[in-house]
Amino acid sequence: MRVVVPFAPERPKTRLAPVLDEAGRVAFARTMLDDVLSVLSTLDRERGVPVDPLVLSTASVDCGAPVTVDDRQLTEAVNDYLPTSDGDDPVAVVMADLALVTPAALEGLFEPDADVVIAPGRGGGTNALVVRDPDFRVDYHGASVRDHRDIAREAGLSVAHVDSFRLATDVDEPADLVEVLLHGTGEAATWLREAGFSVVATDGRVDVERNSG
Ligand SMILES: Nc1nc2c(ncn2[C@@H]2O[C@H](COP(=O)(O)OP(=O)(O)OP(=O)(O)O)[C@@H](O)[C@H]2O)c(=O)[nH]1
Numbered sequence: 001m002r003v004v005v006p007f008a009p010e011r012p013k014t015r016l017a018p019v020l021d022e023a024g025r026v027a028f029a030r031t032m033l034d035d036v037l038s039v040l041s042t043l044d045r046e047r048g049v050p051v052d053p054l055v056l057s058t059a060s061v062d063c064g065a066p067v068t069v070d071d072r073q074l075t076e077a078v079n080d081y082l083p084t085s086d087g088d089d090p091v092a093v094v095m096a097d098l099a100l101v102t103p104a105a106l107e108g109l110f111e112p113d114a115d116v117v118i119a120p121g122r123g124g125g126t127n128a129l130v131v132r133d134p135d136f137r138v139d140y141h142g143a144s145v146r147d148h149r150d151i152a153r154e155a156g157l158s159v160a161h162v163d164s165f166r167l168a169t170d171v172d173e174p175a176d177l178v179e180v181l182l183h184g185t186g187e188a189a190t191w192l193r194e195a196g197f198s199v200v201a202t203d204g205r206v207d208v209e210r211n212s213g
């Protein structure tokens with residue numbers, strides 16, 4: 001499977017500004033990318049699922065996969081990598097901020113035999129996709145999961161949805177760090193712990209706190 005991983009290394013994860021300064025957000029975004037690439041590599045090497053990854057980055061980045069630098073908007077850039085004619089190989093698009101992703105979760109994404117497979121993100125986004133038909137194009141931001149369903153249906157394409165906690169959890173806001181600390185098994189979870197983050201439960205609410213000492 002060709003897998004495109006969009007990544008914006010400069011000024012990333014602005015919604016985490018309440019808990020991480022810019023240098024921290026840059027470093028943390030990078031650990032999440034590394035986790036996603038490591039899972040793709042495990043799928044290929046250990047589980048017999050051929051994976052051909054490409055990091056589609058807005059700026060140069062040195063990581064464990066081929067990189068194409070493309071500073072266009074996300075939607076425009078991704079659309080250039082989707083199948084253009086019948087018979088082209090399918091393409092998966094997997095976001096770089098899926099800190100809980102596992103090989104099994106991606107196998108679940110690749111499995112359905114639909115023209116378009118959608119893994120919704122919490123909050124209306126589209127965290128991962130598989131596109132098997134040249135008539136589908138992405139339109140990210142806003143309620144993109146709804147837009148992607150509409151685009152597929154208007155083109156007469158079959159759509160499958162993947163019901164996965166791990167694929168639905170993209171890390172956008174401070175509350176998402178709770179999920180990374182509780183369920184993450186990769187570098188991103190380790191990075192957060194080493195940066196002093198931990199989970200606290202107070203008055204029935206679960207949150208993160210940071211011990212900066
Ligand atoms: N290639 C590319 N990737 C992008 C772009 N914008 C975001 N991404 C990546 O797309 C995924 C989803 O990004 P978002 O959560 O929407 O945006 P973000 O910049 O990471 O975070 P915010 O600043 O909080 O919106 C992440 O893997 C980003 O690194 C872009 O313009 N081009």
Ligand SMILES: C[C@H](OP(=O)(O)O)C(=O)O
Nearest residue numbers: 125126127140141142144
């Ligand atoms: C790119 C965007 O990501 P979000 O901002 O929802 O994390 C989307 O999935 O449409």
